Amino acid sequence: MKKEKIWQGRIQSDPDSLAEKFTASISTDINLYMQDLTGTAAYAIGLESIGIINGDEKKKILSGLKKIRENIEKEKICPGKYEDVHSLVEYELCALAGDAAGKVHTGRSRNDQIVTDELLFIKESAAEAISFIISLLDAILKKAGSCAGLVMPAYTHMQKAQPVLVSHYLLSYYEKFSRNCKKLIQVFEDSDWLPLGAAACAGSGYGLNTNLLAELLKFKRTGKNSMDIVSSRDYLIDYIYCCTMIMLNLGRFCEDLIIYSSQEFSCADICEKFCTGSSIMPQKKNPDILELIRGKSAVVAGSLTQIITLVKGLPSTYNSDMQEDKKILFNAKKETLDSIEIFIRVLEHTEFKAFSIEDKMPEGYMEATDAADYLVKKGQSFRSAHHIIGKIVRYCIKNNMKLSDIPVKKLKEYSPYFESDFYASISLKSCINSKITSCGTSEKSVMNNISKNTKELDKLKKTLNNLYSRIPDFDELTGN
């Protein structure tokens, strides 16, 4: 690093070179160059509107910023020689726009500048994550649609519980990710405010037109308190929290599929293009990707601990600890989006297998609840029906029988309510279709939810388009 620091009036010694390396954030915050250029472009326009710079200077600055973007993207700039992305922009601008460059920091501090960059980034990243989640919801709906009629066991405590439609199972994840999506929209809205004008911490000493700046940067409102603005990272923690919640749900989905694709469960088959083999065991076909995502759910969850522990106990306004926030954020975002992206592909390439009451259900006596319901509908109280069926299940296990193997006569020893219509009531079809509450697994409820979700998803797509329109565009700002 060779560049003079922007603060070397007060501190004249050259920084220690190890110190310089340790404090530099450029390798991380270079990722914010578009946000920094955009924020600076808007700021220049704002400065002109209050007479701090003139029209000519503004032009020079804007075209300078465009050139810097080009130079970065063509790798004509070596970021490594700067302390951070703000210094890079300011110094490069000096070479391109002369004295005018020295004015773009008027009434602005890196403290409010970095918040501006971060909020622009969060808004974009929220929109990006929403678009990924929408694709995932799409994939789930498609898969659910394609599995119509297919039945699988539902498990509680990893023990066979009741038969459900595979579509019903898949839609349970639709709900989870749909909630995550709404949370991301909230993060977008909560990040939609202008930090500029806060300067270092006391507010700017110039009559900045913050409403104009907000408009240029497409922020809905202006920040209310300068000390809070430079001090808080709530929006960023919220975004990482969203990533964590998404990853937790994704990790649980993976856990299911890992178990379901074991030879023992054999109820899902992942296409071998999405599996890996073993270096030593020739027969292996491992659900590697699903395990990796489950692992990454831990990594992202731990990154939430990182950012939370980071702000714990920090005194007011800006402290350099916060410089670490970006690495945590970028990493959590990348792991999350990468995981969603590949998971969609795995899901598309996973086949759920048919399951029939005749062979597999009896093992788990999954029709037992329906058997109890049968008695209730005949007049028994549920608690005693539950008790009776429990006893019959014991009897079946002992004698290696299915529920449907027991003759009515024998059943009547347990309860007088048993009749010959009992057998139909515990058929697979009946077990499924008796669950008629709107949240239940009956074919009707499931079809109904698929169609509701399809409509909801259309709305979400429209919402996303609206969010995209609320992200400022550098080219537009700089007059391309």
Add this chain to the structure above:
Amino acid sequence: MKKEKIWQGRIQSDPDSLAEKFTASISTDINLYMQDLTGTAAYAIGLESIGIINGDEKKKILSGLKKIRENIEKEKICPGKYEDVHSLVEYELCALAGDAAGKVHTGRSRNDQIVTDELLFIKESAAEAISFIISLLDAILKKAGSCAGLVMPAYTHMQKAQPVLVSHYLLSYYEKFSRNCKKLIQVFEDSDWLPLGAAACAGSGYGLNTNLLAELLKFKRTGKNSMDIVSSRDYLIDYIYCCTMIMLNLGRFCEDLIIYSSQEFSCADICEKFCTGSSIMPQKKNPDILELIRGKSAVVAGSLTQIITLVKGLPSTYNSDMQEDKKILFNAKKETLDSIEIFIRVLEHTEFKAFSIEDKMPEGYMEATDAADYLVKKGQSFRSAHHIIGKIVRYCIKNNMKLSDIPVKKLKEYSPYFESDFYASISLKSCINSKITSCGTSEKSVMNNISKNTKELDKLKKTLNNLYSRIPDFDELTGN
């Protein structure tokens, strides 16, 4: 524990006594007795509406539930002998309502019942937390109002930065807690749906009128997918996340006040009624409470890690791991509300001390930014103005002088723009009042924000009343 378990048809051996003790959740979930009674009352009304029980049975159940409440509150029931709160209610009801009691579990499982209890609890707890935050916002606004005109140093990196109004500093925390409050309202809304009808995981096998149940329990909507309903704890994690964010902000406020009340900073004085002494050092007056809250911010943050790690990698639907969720939730809520409550009192009993430019400001050269702004307003570019003032500060430190001690003549050696009006521009009053952006520390901006916040707070209070009206009332349900 002596009671038979509700599932002892299937499993006939008496449970191992250590196992019974280990699996019992009653010592924790007894805290949900009101929610469980309320949910059961609504469920009984629902069962009658679809003919599972008759009017007489319903009456017996409702009056039984009222009796159980009374017995719990008069400590006539020993919860310890039951497995969990659901079993307690069911068995006690047997004694009071006879056979009818055996029917309240028709089409309902502990899996959807516990979610119902938890959602009712979360809604109440969100409202409760909001009311605490509102009191805190009130206290902050009052304190800010009472400190009018009082000036303190703002710090960045724990170094003196710029002078600000004490009110401005306090309002920065208004913003933080106001955000937390909005998040809590969101948690309330996100928890406002009926889980009943999901039963164990496949949906209920009876034609439950879920709309009626939702109405009775004042839930805005009904859950959409039974497997998701019994499987997810998102709402609960969201609540604990809110607690964490509140505690992080509170912990930072405490950190500030601990530092400000050191003899060295001496800018805040905490009433000794809210301090403690030392067992060995006779002179000590310690800000014990503030430290404890800062400590509790770590405890609550760690409880977020607990709940997140708990659900990490869990397979679909209900697993008993989730039984641990309640202890984590209750603890996070208690620590958070206790901390807010006592913090309000400490804040009310803390006096901020006057600070004058004449004695304290010069040490930190906190008027340096205004000095640079002075040059900019005269025509210098900000970057060179910054550089010049930096050099002058060095000169002052070396010669043990204040900025205002340097004669214009000397100043002109650094920049021709210096004139005699410079000294007024760096007066304390000028430093404060030049920060005229709406988020800045000028008296006008601060007054403006106090009045805006006062209005906002009034709205919040109305919102809270609305939320309270959306929490079901057991007496009303059971016909008192």
Add this chain to the structure above:
Amino acid sequence: MKKEKIWQGRIQSDPDSLAEKFTASISTDINLYMQDLTGTAAYAIGLESIGIINGDEKKKILSGLKKIRENIEKEKICPGKYEDVHSLVEYELCALAGDAAGKVHTGRSRNDQIVTDELLFIKESAAEAISFIISLLDAILKKAGSCAGLVMPAYTHMQKAQPVLVSHYLLSYYEKFSRNCKKLIQVFEDSDWLPLGAAACAGSGYGLNTNLLAELLKFKRTGKNSMDIVSSRDYLIDYIYCCTMIMLNLGRFCEDLIIYSSQEFSCADICEKFCTGSSIMPQKKNPDILELIRGKSAVVAGSLTQIITLVKGLPSTYNSDMQEDKKILFNAKKETLDSIEIFIRVLEHTEFKAFSIEDKMPEGYMEATDAADYLVKKGQSFRSAHHIIGKIVRYCIKNNMKLSDIPVKKLKEYSPYFESDFYASISLKSCINSKITSCGTSEKSVMNNISKNTKELDKLKKTLNNLYSRIPDFDELTGN
């Protein structure tokens, strides 16, 4: 709370009652009463040895402390009226020993007193945890011994990998817990030093005989730096870290058993005395305890985050944040020991089921690695042998065959090395017994390890007895 505080010379206002309640730690630290009494007894003896109190005063104090113990255990003292356990002991002693009581705090502060209590507690708790782990190791060894000859599939990536002895599988957990045990011994050793003499933070102003105190309290060495002594909680974090590592291993063991006891895997059967049923599904038998332990592994892991976040960023020496450490410690210890205790019982009541190559192994082609090894032993390089067997497995899957179904002639199409001795080399017995490295699953290696471990465990038991002898005894100290 009615008692005057011990520091009310300096701070004369009565503490605010809410503040008093918030700052009191007695409900938690009362658990340290034996440690506090023991530490105080030793301190009194020490004070007499340097002439601060006389022999008569010492006697009064020691018999007063014995009385306090009795009163606490007979519940004749109401702890709730004191601030903390130290105040309780000091004030109760006043009533019993008169003026002498006012001298036991000479040269001692609550800051070094609490560290003394905590270190005594940690040493005891480490020994206690070691004794639990030893029981667990015992149970594992017994189970492994009783499963001789029983074979099960080993899984990697939840896919069938290779056949192993059940004993081998069980011994893998012996290793994990044996490591945890060694870590606990280390914690005991690291906590074996005297904090007294540090006083508040600068050291004691009296010529305390710290060697005598260390001897009385059975500490191996004396603390070296007073500021470090009152400032650090390393020993406590280490203990919680040990709990976390134990629980992680236990949670993974539970995860295995939950999966193995599913109907699909059916390779472990948990006695129904250690299972629970469902409130709605009559057929269920759930591995509730194992799930709860897995859940508690998250709770304990989160408590490590709590204590770590607690000390993050704290300034030197004592801060009241640390008061929160005890709740975290007590909770982590309780959850861990409770979990080990019940897990031992579950393990004892779990039956592993026989598995034979004829029916189950072929599904997973678990003999494939041995098939490749066969070729290597005949002369093929491993990588090409691996490739060849991989292709044969594909062929088998396509044609629904076992490896052993393919005639030599067909096999020779893949490699000329195949001969008729191939079939014997992939028998279950051969797969097991070819793993002759000392860490492998051959019967010989496993028997060998059982016998090594048995000896090691005997040594551990002796070590534990030694540790017990290094914990001070109150009765002995006070002359019973």
Add this chain to the structure above:
Amino acid sequence: MKKEKIWQGRIQSDPDSLAEKFTASISTDINLYMQDLTGTAAYAIGLESIGIINGDEKKKILSGLKKIRENIEKEKICPGKYEDVHSLVEYELCALAGDAAGKVHTGRSRNDQIVTDELLFIKESAAEAISFIISLLDAILKKAGSCAGLVMPAYTHMQKAQPVLVSHYLLSYYEKFSRNCKKLIQVFEDSDWLPLGAAACAGSGYGLNTNLLAELLKFKRTGKNSMDIVSSRDYLIDYIYCCTMIMLNLGRFCEDLIIYSSQEFSCADICEKFCTGSSIMPQKKNPDILELIRGKSAVVAGSLTQIITLVKGLPSTYNSDMQEDKKILFNAKKETLDSIEIFIRVLEHTEFKAFSIEDKMPEGYMEATDAADYLVKKGQSFRSAHHIIGKIVRYCIKNNMKLSDIPVKKLKEYSPYFESDFYASISLKSCINSKITSCGTSEKSVMNNISKNTKELDKLKKTLNNLYSRIPDFDELTGN
């Protein structure tokens, strides 16, 4: 990525390209190339000793491995086209050593290979961290030696407590890091065992000479159970735990220095070469590095949560989740070592400032404990002495006096024990030198501890040399 996978006998479809990218770990595990080459070299020697390869093949392999190393270091190999470091070595070896390369995986799996690499890495990294800590201990001792006689206030609860020697304060951190160092040595010892022979999970099917392999790789012992070997990451978590504990201590040291270097505390002055300025406030000199380290303490602590959450609930043996462990490990190590390195430089360039009782001590009445001790030595009980001095302090505050300002006559109103020798007993020198316990701040105790620590540090340096000699050397193994 273009290379065929080593497992493409069984799985013939080409992997999906996104899947390939997602599962590849090469960008991270390339950092283990030296460990992988070393382990492979030893393994080849081992294979020759049991006749799996011949002498000529061994030679080809060893010289191939040397060439691979050279190619990696000269960047002649593009790692990106391989799945992981093991595949890279195996495939590159094919090109260099022909058929022999296909044999180096005989009886070895990536599962035991990666553990071998990780253990070699941990041993090296532990030694490296120890060497960094030794430099830090050196720097602390030097600083403590150079501050002889300098006095500063010790704080408890951020309030002035008692005067201490600056050296005493610094030595408190010596203790902390010395403990961390011992923990690192333990990690080295706990990681000193050979994983090879475990293969995939069941053990190797060849008569590997594991004792020879252990000797070649300088491992002290061989692993005991193959399933445990491939399943556990305890050693890695232990290393990250050590990093966390180091960073917590370092973060607290930074917190102290940040506070001490504020204008208000003014008791430490950090050389401006190790500070940064502000982009807007010309006067600022910020302790940026210390804040960054404090921030990184949160990052490393969160990485412990990451690795712990990662293994939570994983079933036995290898799961791909564990692939994420390396990124976490490498990052924790880097942040920790970088932080120690720069901190040493900051400490060397920080000047502690003189503090005299005349001006600064009275504000905090830090001699109050000594005043109470004075009374005790005259005959008062400590509790009443504490009470009396507490009252006198109140009197002083009210009348704006120092303790030493009050005439004996007035003092006698509080206690008859006061005499004219009181004033000497509360002099700064007396306050310091009365703390004669070996852990206290008296000049004698401190000098004593400096000399003890110097000897201890010499021993540590010897220990480190011993550890270095227990790390295998690739050149030596391959015959350079």
